[in-house]
Amino acid sequence: MLADALLGGFPSELIPAPSSLRFPDGADFRIEIPSVEGPKVLAAVLDEAKKRGVVVNRVSQGSGAMLHTESELREMSQIAADAGLEISLFIGPREEWGVGAMSRGPEGAALNGSVRGMRQLRYAVEDSLRAIECGIRGLLIADLGLLQVLSEARTNNQIPKDVVFKVSVMKAPSNPATVKVLAALGGDTINLPTDLTLNELAEMRAASTLPIDLYVEAPDSLGGVVRGNEVADLIAVSSPLYVKFGLRNSRGLYPSGMHLDADAAMIAREKVRRAQISLEWLHRSGKNLVQSQPGAQGLGVPKP
Numbered sequence: 001m002l003a004d005a006l007l008g009g010f011p012s013e014l015i016p017a018p019s020s021l022r023f024p025d026g027a028d029f030r031i032e033i034p035s036v037e038g039p040k041v042l043a044a045v046l047d048e049a050k051k052r053g054v055v056v057n058r059v060s061q062g063s064g065a066m067l068h069t070e071s072e073l074r075e076m077s078q079i080a081a082d083a084g085l086e087i088s089l090f091i092g093p094r095e096e097w098g099v100g101a102m103s104r105g106p107e108g109a110a111l112n113g114s115v116r117g118m119r120q121l122r123y124a125v126e127d128s129l130r131a132i133e134c135g136i137r138g139l140l141i142a143d144l145g146l147l148q149v150l151s152e153a154r155t156n157n158q159i160p161k162d163v164v165f166k167v168s169v170m171k172a173p174s175n176p177a178t179v180k181v182l183a184a185l186g187g188d189t190i191n192l193p194t195d196l197t198l199n200e201l202a203e204m205r206a207a208s209t210l211p212i213d214l215y216v217e218a219p220d221s222l223g224g225v226v227r228g229n230e231v232a233d234l235i236a237v238s239s240p241l242y243v244k245f246g247l248r249n250s251r252g253l254y255p256s257g258m259h260l261d262a263d264a265a266m267i268a269r270e271k272v273r274r275a276q277i278s279l280e281w282l283h284r285s286g287k288n289l290v291q292s293q294p295g296a297q298g299l300g301v302p303k304p
Contacts, residue, residue: 002284016202016237021209023240027292030057030299032213032244033271036087037063037256037264039075044265046083048272054279056272057085057292057299058242060140060166063255064092065131066123077135077302084294086301088138088166091127091146093120097255113142113170125149132159138300142168144185151186164188164300166213169222176207183208189242194218194225201238211298213242217274224248228278232285239289243278245271 022028036042036059049056059080065073068089080087095103096112098120103111115124124146128139137160141147147167153159169191173179182190191213192204204212216228226248227234235241250267253260282289295301 015233016198018236019202019205019239021205021240023211023292024297025292026290027296028239028289029235029241029243030211030292030296031055031275032058032060032242033268033275034060034062034215034244034246035219035253035256035264035271036061036268037253038068038261039072039079040261041264041268042076042079042087045268045272046079048269049275052272052276054272054275055291055293056083056275057294057296058088058138059085060088060090060138062090062140063253063257064094064127065089065136065139066092066127067255067257070130070134073131073134073136074304077304081135081302081304084296084299084301086138086164086299087136088140088164088300089131089136090140090142090168091124091131093123093127094142095120113168115143115146121146121149129159132163135302135304136300137162137302138164138166140166140168141187142170144171144182147182147187148185154186160303162300162303164298167191169194169213169215173204176203179204179207179210183210189213191215191244194223194246198233198237201234205238211240211242212238213244214238215244215246216278217244217246217248217271219246219250219252220248221252222246228274229281231278232282232287232289235282235289236287243275245274245278247271247274 095114102108167187167190172193189211194215
């Protein structure tokens with residue numbers, strides 16, 4: 001980085017050793033745009049990405065597969081398949097929107113992404129099967145039991161082998177031992193807390209070879225960190241890394257729908273802009289870090 005020449009009189013910053021791990025295609029990182037709430041928002045993301053020369057490898061969605069019509073799921077599958085990117089849809093129902101009260105209490109937020117009882121678990125499995133039938137190959141999961149059930153189903157060929165299980169940031173592990181637990185339960189990529197230091201990221205990376213998902217900018221509800229300028233160091237320490245662009249100081253969207261399409265699309269466009277800015281910082285770093293291209297091996301690209 002050019003700033004190093006102006007700081008010659010100061011000691012070098014102690015940064016953990018770079019990760020030697022890579023995605024199956026040899027890339028160091030992939031870009032993810034979260035909260036892409038439906039076909040219109042997905043189209044807006046791809047339009048903005050084309051204008052700005054940004055490759056988007058994965059989009060995720062937080063309202064849930066269950067709040068899309070089957071025709072919308074199929075439309076999103078086709079759009080993403082044509083673009084060679086993964087769609088990861090949140091699986092529900094989730095306790096935060098259920099009839100129970102504790103998840104909405106001041107100390108109950110840890111339950112938000114859970115499924116409650118056999119009734120919700122049955123619906124969550126059906127939600128997964130419905131999304132898969134519509135071509136989706138990326139499932140975003142925040143309930144550990146559901147993750148294990150679906151992982152066993154994949155192992156037993158009851159769902160396709162190419163379905164990717166993404167562990168939600170709502171179950172983000174804060175230590176390496178929990179990373180190992182999530183990997184053992186069948187997670188394929190694991191969201192980490194948004195505020196980890198480089199040293200803590202290195203500890204997490206040492207615990208597993210699985211890809212890490214990390215917000216380099218997080219919405220206010222997840223801490224509101226804005227660290228896109230650090231993206232080169234974050235990738236170097238954490239590779240293979242899904243670099244996620246949330247947006248601080250923007251409205252909440254969940255559960256989304258037609259009444260929020262315009263807001264959701266504009267917020268998603270700004271996230272693509274944030275990605276462009278981070279890529280410019282990456283270029284300034286001088287680090288030779290490689291991004292996956294569309295359709296790369298390991299992506300849960302839909303099968304319409």
